[in-house]
Every structure is written in structure tokens, then in C-alpha cells.
Amino acid sequence: MLRSFLFAILWILCLTSFCQSPKLAKSPSDAEGLLSKTKALYDNPFLSGLISFSCSVDFDFAQHLKSNFGENARTDSPIAQLLKPIRYQIFVDHSGATVSAQPKLPDFSQLPLAAQLEESNRNLIQTGLSNWVPYAFGEVLPIGPTNYQFEKAATGYKLTMDGQGITGKLVLDQDLHLVRGIIDTSQHIEITTKFISASNGLVLAASSTDTDHYGVARFTYTYQAVDGFQVPQRVWLTSEQDKMKLNYTLTDCKTQHGVVVRVAPPT
Numbered sequence: 001m002l003r004s005f006l007f008a009i010l011w012i013l014c015l016t017s018f019c020q021s022p023k024l025a026k027s028p029s030d031a032e033g034l035l036s037k038t039k040a041l042y043d044n045p046f047l048s049g050l051i052s053f054s055c056s057v058d059f060d061f062a063q064h065l066k067s068n069f070g071e072n073a074r075t076d077s078p079i080a081q082l083l084k085p086i087r088y089q090i091f092v093d094h095s096g097a098t099v100s101a102q103p104k105l106p107d108f109s110q111l112p113l114a115a116q117l118e119e120s121n122r123n124l125i126q127t128g129l130s131n132w133v134p135y136a137f138g139e140v141l142p143i144g145p146t147n148y149q150f151e152k153a154a155t156g157y158k159l160t161m162d163g164q165g166i167t168g169k170l171v172l173d174q175d176l177h178l179v180r181g182i183i184d185t186s187q188h189i190e191i192t193t194k195f196i197s198a199s200n201g202l203v204l205a206a207s208s209t210d211t212d213h214y215g216v217a218r219f220t221y222t223y224q225a226v227d228g229f230q231v232p233q234r235v236w237l238t239s240e241q242d243k244m245k246l247n248y249t250l251t252d253c254k255t256q257h258g259v260v261v262r263v264a265p266p267t
Contacts, residue, residue: 043201044138052093055250097129128235215241
């Protein structure tokens with residue numbers, strides 16, 4: 001189960017190398033203008049003063065068993081009894097998410113399989129937020145020095161990107177909402193996305209990632225306002241390859257944030 005989600009982390013790592021500069025639209029200035037207009041639509045809290053946030057994780061292990069193995073799943077087994085009481089805290093910044101047990105993990109020495117299951121669930125919880133981070137940091141759209149190009153299409157725009165060891169094609173609709181994309185590095189990766197409007201711009205409501213090695217993983221998000229920032233409240237993950245589902249809720253969230261001062265270049 002855990003292996004099916006590892007590609008999400010790989011995808012996040014490869015997205016950070018999407019650093020682009022204009023190639024052409026009608027002219028370089030047109031490309032820059034269109035990219036600026038596109039970026040202005042999206043809520044990127046890590047570019048707007050959010051430094052990090054931490055939350056308690058409300059994860060119902062008994063319900064997780066029933067969702068994946070049916071209503072008759074054993075929730076009173078020794079493994080289930082050991083895992084059910086575990087509570088988690090998650091820390092998220094622009095580099096990704098980290099999940100820790102609170103106050104600490106129980107003794108698994110008598111049940112090593114429980115340790116494996118706990119680590120798998122903890123990593124899945126982490127993956128749910130790590131998948132969200134590149135969108136919240138604006139890394140999916142071009143941010144620095146490689147080549148990019150907008151092309152007008154019947155349904156919107158095609159945005160192609162070409163960098164060292166990586167190429168990509170993104171499809172945007174008429175309103176410049178990212179709809180889907182293809183990324184080629186050492187493997188072929190396909191993404192689909194759905195954005196919804198929130199108080200500070202478009203936020204990621206759903207996404208999927210499909211690779212030729214690991215299959216499809218799907219992510220869904222709802223949001224909460226914390227200190228003026230939109231951060232996830234509920235997260236759903238599904239692995240189509242393993243037919244596994246996991247969902248959790250973030251509560252008691254606290255942020256670290258600062259003030260962003262934008263300085264215009266000298267004339």
C-alpha cells in the first residue's frame with residue numbers, strides 16, 4: 001500500500017525543478033504577462049506570508065479498517081487495539097509535511113506487523129499534505145529560468161515547459177484554471193486537477209497522479225481559515241492500484257507567518 005503512494009513524493013521533488021523563463025507566446029512580454037495573470041488567480045499561502053502550520057490529526061483507525069476491509073473487519077484484534085489509540089501531529093512548510101506520534105509510539109516489540117502498519121498509515125497521512133504543498137507554494141506553474149511557451153487552444157491554453165532532464169505540458173481552461181498535465185522525467189507522470197474559489201484565490205480541491213510504475217493516486221481537500229490562510233481541513237487519499245482509502249481531519253491548527261513586503265525593481 002505504501003509503495004503506491006511513493007510516486008507522489010517523487011512528483012513533488014521533480015516539480016521543484018520546473019523553473020522557467022519565457023520562450024514565446026506572441027512575444028516574450030506577452031508570455032510574461034499571461035503567466036503573471038495566471039499566477040495571480042491562485043492562492044499560494046507560502047508566498048503570502050505563511051511560513052508553516054501544525055495541526056492535530058483526527059484519524060479514525062477503526063473506521064479506516066472498515067472502509068477498506070468491510071464492516072466486519074476486526075477492530076478488536078491485538079493489532080487494532082494497539083493502533084487505535086495513537087494520535088498524530090502534522091507539521092507542514094514549503095518543503096513538505098512531517099507527521100509525528102503524540103506523545104510517542106507504543107511498544108511494538110511483541111507485534112512487529114503493527115509497527116509496519118503504523119508506519120504505512122503515518123506515511124500516507126504525510127503524503128496527503130505533501131501532495132498539496134507544491135500548489136500552495138506555486139511550484140506547479142513556472143517560477144524561474146528554463147523555457148516556457150503558451151499556445152492558445154480551443155478550450156483554453158497549452159503551457160509547455162522544457163528544462164534539464166524534464167519536460168512538461170500543462171492544459172489550462174479559458175479561465176486559466178489548471179486542468180491536467182503531463183510531466184516526463186525518468187518516468188512518465190500524468191496529473192489532473194480541480195480548483196475552486198476561496199477567499200484568497202483558487203485552491204486545490206482535487207488532484208490525481210498517474211505513473212506507469214505506480215498507478216493512480218487520488219487526493220481530495222476541503223479547507224479551513226487559520227489566521228487568514230486557507231489550509232486543508234479534510235484530506236482523502238485513494239490508491240486505485242491497491243484499492244486502499246484513507247481520510248483524516250486537521251484540527252487545532254496553528255500557523256507561523258510573517259509579512260510579505262514586495263519591492264518594485266529600480267527604474
